Amino acid sequence: MSPVISHPRPAAARHQFDELSPITITVDCPAKTNLTLEVGPAHDEWGGRHELDTTYCAIGVYDTVTATAKQPGAGFSLELEGAYLGDLASSRSDMRRNHAVLALFAMAQAAEREPDVALTITKRIPVGAGLGGGSADAAATMLAVNRLWELNWPIERLRTIAATLGADMPFCLTGGLAYGTGFGERITDIAPGSRDELALIEQGFSGEVLVGAYQSQLSTPEVYHTFDLVGAAEGDRNHLQAAAISLHPRSGQAIDAATQAGASHAFVSGSGPSVVAFAADEAAAQRIIEVWRDTAVVDRIIRAKSPEHPNISVRQ
Structure with missing residues (x-):
């Protein structure tokens, strides 16, 4: 199933350019x-x-x-594919509110041009899972459009735009390791090999990372609302963990x-x-996999x- 939406632009608003680029940009x-x-605490100004x-x-x-x-004036189109689309595959889902589309609009506004771009998203990151799939899609779109339109904007400029869209998106532009402050959008990269x-x-x-994923999803606003009521459990490095487990007890069992x-x-x-487990070696990874499978x-x-980091490729 591949939901598709097209959004044509008025003729008066079309951006004219001489030649349609034959390039396709792919970002993982x-x-x-x-x-x-x-x-x-929550901040009204945020x-x-x-x-x-x-x-x-x-x-x-x-x-x-x-x-x-796409041809000038054709507007954007969006196609979604993959085995784990979650709520994105619902007929009630407004594709114009998709994170990737919002990122495309933000890039078009900043570049003062029309969003005449065809986007295809192949989903492998579970939806509504706490793994930043929507933010990754937005970041990938920004990286792709930056290359497609030959803007050559530096990451810091892209991060400024991304910060208007969501907390995790500035980080997803580069991946790796980083500290996040503010509401998560202020990024300080952790360099490879650094202290x-x-x-x-x-x-x-x-070592190896194992992700325990679920068919069910959690709403981020609902988790934060629950956090406001129950707070963080003592010793939790993730302050949202107790709230998430109260809404989805199997996560606690998996931990x-x-x-x-x-x-x-x-x-x-x-x-x-979703639950993330770090395994120091192959033997530990196999034990975790076995117990997760045995206990369901x-x-x-x-x-x-x-x-890991985003990977950009260009195809003529």
Whole structure:
């Protein structure tokens, strides 16, 4: 099933250019998780968003966005494909509110041109899972359009635009490891081989990453609303974990099972319900996989690496 939407633009608003670019840009953008996520008070000036202090990590589960220029005035189109579309496949889903489309509009406004672009998104990151799939799609779209339109804008300029769209999107533009502050949009990259990266490795955030995914989804606003009521559990590095588990108890069962099987870390990813477990070696990874399968505390198991980065390719 591939939902498709087209949005033509008025003739008077068309951006004229001499030649239609034959180039197709493909961006593979990884999912994100939060190694730590401290949640502070909500701020009215941020539209009610909470203050965050987080450590981002990009993990190797990828959505792919393909962008191709369309004829002037044709407007945008969006096609979704993949086995795990979740609510995105619903006939009630407004594709014009899709994160990738909003990113395309934001880039078009900043570049003062029309969004005459065909987008195709191949979904592999579970939807509504706390893994930043929508943010990855938006970031991939921005990277693709930046190349497609030959804007050559630096990452900092793209991050400024991305920050108007969502908390995780500025991080997803580069992936890897980074600190996030503000409502998550202020990014400080952690360089490979740096003291901060080595400290994370020493803490056990290394080796293979296992993602326990679910068919069900959690609404991020609902998780934050629950957090406002129940707060964070003592010792949780992710302050949203207790709220997510209260709404989706199987996540807590998966964390307990992974921990008992020898995971160096196991936690709810972001606002959940996905669970991320770090395994120091292949033997530990196999134990976690076996216990998750035997106890049926997750619906799907994804093996990944970290930290990962977006990959851009160009096709004539």
